[in-house]
Amino acid sequence: MTLPAPRVPLRKPFRKSFRNSWRELWRKVWHKAPPAVVPATPHDAAALAALHGASFHRGWDEAEFADMLGRTDTLVHVMRRGRAVVGFVASRIAADESEILSIALQPSQRGRGLSGALLHSHLGHLAGRGVKTVFLEVEEHNRPALALYARLGFRQVGRRERYYRDPTGAQTAALVLRRDLS
Ligand SMILES: CC(C)(COP(=O)(O)OP(=O)(O)OC[C@H]1O[C@@H](n2cnc3c(N)ncnc32)[C@H](O)[C@@H]1OP(=O)(O)O)[C@@H](O)C(=O)NCCC(=O)NCCS
Numbered sequence: 001m002t003l004p005a006p007r008v009p010l011r012k013p014f015r016k017s018f019r020n021s022w023r024e025l026w027r028k029v030w031h032k033a034p035p036a037v038v039p040a041t042p043h044d045a046a047a048l049a050a051l052h053g054a055s056f057h058r059g060w061d062e063a064e065f066a067d068m069l070g071r072t073d074t075l076v077h078v079m080r081r082g083r084a085v086v087g088f089v090a091s092r093i094a095a096d097e098s099e100i101l102s103i104a105l106q107p108s109q110r111g112r113g114l115s116g117a118l119l120h121s122h123l124g125h126l127a128g129r130g131v132k133t134v135f136l137e138v139e140e141h142n143r144p145a146l147a148l149y150a151r152l153g154f155r156q157v158g159r160r161e162r163y164y165r166d167p168t169g170a171q172t173a174a175l176v177l178r179r180d181l182s
Pocket of ligand 1 (some may be wrong): 055056102103104105106109110111112113114115117137138139142143144145147148150
C-alpha cells in the first residue's frame with residue numbers, strides 16, 4: 001500500500017491566511033479600542049509636529065513643540081491608539097485663566113466624536129490646575145470645531161476681524177469663545 005503524498009503545498013497559503021486573519025483582527029481591535037488621553041512627553045514632539053502640519057495651513061515644527069513641552073505654563077495632552085498619537089490639545093495657563101492654543105485629530109480619526117473625549121479630559125486637568133476660565137479663538141467658518149466647542153459648553157464672547165489668512169490669501173474672522181470651569 002502506498003501512502004498519500006504529504007500535503008506540503010497547503011502550508012504556505014494556510015500561513016498566509018492565518019497571518020491575514022490576525023492582521024484583520026488587530027485592525028478591528030485597533031479601531032475599536034478606546035484611545036487613551038495622556039499628558040504629552042518630550043518624545044512626542046515629532047509626532048505632534050507631523051499632526052499639526054497635517055491639520056493647519058501654518059504648521060508648528062518639532063522645535064516649537066519641544067519648547068512648549070518644556071514649559072510649566074503649558075499643558076499638552078495627546079490621544080493615543082497604541083503607540084500612535086492620533087490627536088492632541090495644548091493650552092497655556094496664566095493664573096486662573098487659560099487659552100487653548102490648538103487642538104487637532106489625525107485626518108483619518110475625524111468625524112467620530114473623539115475630539116469631545118480629548119477636550120473633556122483636558123478641561124478636567126485644567127480645572128485640576130486651578131483654572132476657572134478657558135478662552136480660545138476659532139476661525140468663523142470652521143464648522144467641526146465650532147460644533148465641538150458648542151457641545152462642550154463654550155460660548156462666543158468676542159470677534160476679531162481679519163484675524164486669519166487662508167492659503168488663498170483671503171482674510172477671515174476669529175470668534176473668541178469662553179467656558180467657565182466649575
Ligand atoms: C476640529 C476637530 C478637532 C474636531 O474633531 P472631530 O472628532 O472630528 O469632531 P467630531 O467628530 O466630534 O465632530 C464635531 C462636530 O462637527 C460636525 N462635523 C464634522 N465634520 C463636519 C463638517 N465637515 N462640516 C460640518 N460639521 C461637521 C460633527 O457632526 C459634530 O457635530 P455634533 O457635535 O453636533 O455632533 C477636527 O475636525 C480637526 O482636527 N480639525 C483640524 C484642526 C482644527 O481645525 N482644529 C480646531 C482649531 S480651533
